[in-house]
Amino acid sequence: MVELDEVYLRRASHTVGACAVLYYALPESIYGVPRWTVPMIAVMLSTAGESFRLRRGALVPGLRDHERGRVASYYQFGLSMVLLVLLFPQAIAVPCLLVAALVDPLLGEMRGRRGSCSAAMLLCVAIFIAAGYRAEHWALIAAGSVAAVALEMTSRPPLDDDVTVPIGTGLLLWAMSLMVDLPSGVIEPVKGALL
Amino acid sequence: MRAEYSGRHRALLLLWTTGLVAFPLATAVIIGPQAPLLAGIVLFGNLWMDVLALRPGRASRETPSQKVEGADQDDGYDEKEEGDVQSGEEGARRDVEP
Numbered sequence: 079m080v081e082l083d084e085v086y087l088r089r090a091s092h093t094v095g096a097c098a099v100l101y102y103a104l105p106e107s108i109y110g111v112p113r114w115t116v117p118m119i120a121v122m123l124s125t126a127g128e129s130f131r132l133r134r135g136a137l138v139p140g141l142r143d144h145e146r147g148r149v150a151s152y153y154q155f156g157l158s159m160v161l162l163v164l165l166f167p168q169a170i171a172v173p174c175l176l177v178a179a180l181v182d183p184l185l186g187e188m189r190g191r192r193g194s195c196s197a198a199m200l201l202c203v204a205i206f207i208a209a210g211y212r213a214e215h216w217a218l219i220a221a222g223s224v225a226a227v228a229l230e231m232t233s234r235p236p237l238d239d240d241v242t243v244p245i246g247t248g249l250l251l252w253a254m255s256l257m258v259d260l261p262s263g264v265i266e267p268v269k270g271a272l273l
Numbered sequence: 274m275r276a277e278y279s280g281r282h283r284a285l286l287l288l289w290t291t292g293l294v295a296f297p298l299a300t301a302v303i304i305g306p307q308a309p310l311l312a313g314i315v316l317f318g319n320l321w322m323d324v325l326a327l328r329p330g331r332a333s334r335e336t337p338s339q340k341v342e343g344a345d346q347d348d349g350y351d352e353k354e355e356g357d358v359q360s361g362e363e364g365a366r367r368d369v370e371p
Binding site: 096205208 | 292
């Protein structure tokens, strides 16, 4: 018997979204097909699946009650991930992906405890540093971290935080990148595979 | 009480759970040599949630199907039954969870 805690099933499904950074490890061209077709195909498949779920009333394990009759959060989250990788440079998309995937479960886990906001901010800063941001990018790190945590804590339906956090933070970083240089991306396509 | 599934949901959950563990591991292996800190954050965050989700004996909320028909029925999910037995407090709690 498979036995899972539904709350943690949702949170674990949220954190696994961080694996979307694998996109940047894909070769630019896969058997002659550009790599951006991979997320596009994923969007088409998930749109078909979500419309099937809504039409047939199929239930997905871990689905919240209020999501049964509307587009579910996981679909919005996936769509935001795809928009991020297709519209923004890697230096913006990677930290936004990770912040959206990891900060939400962290705040959920620490709900009601003191220091949850500080822990989320620290995680954001660590993510920016891991994504190649350095001391000279302090303004981007500070603004991105504050925006992500603020959007996470203030987003209310119908605009899900799974959309507002990655896209809002991405737009802010993009606007700031017009004035401040972005770091270069830390993930290079893996050589010698699927070329 | 933990959520229990049966029938086709078992296969779906098993596949999903495998993905929850396999994808972060694959991510860490592939991007680890290029960005070890990034890979570490992805791996740690995911495994932390996986451990919490799969930890045996953790107190949690019970599924409506268990309340109505018992946990051992073959098709534990029925939309009408779930909607009927969902209490207001339980629904409100579920709504605020991320």
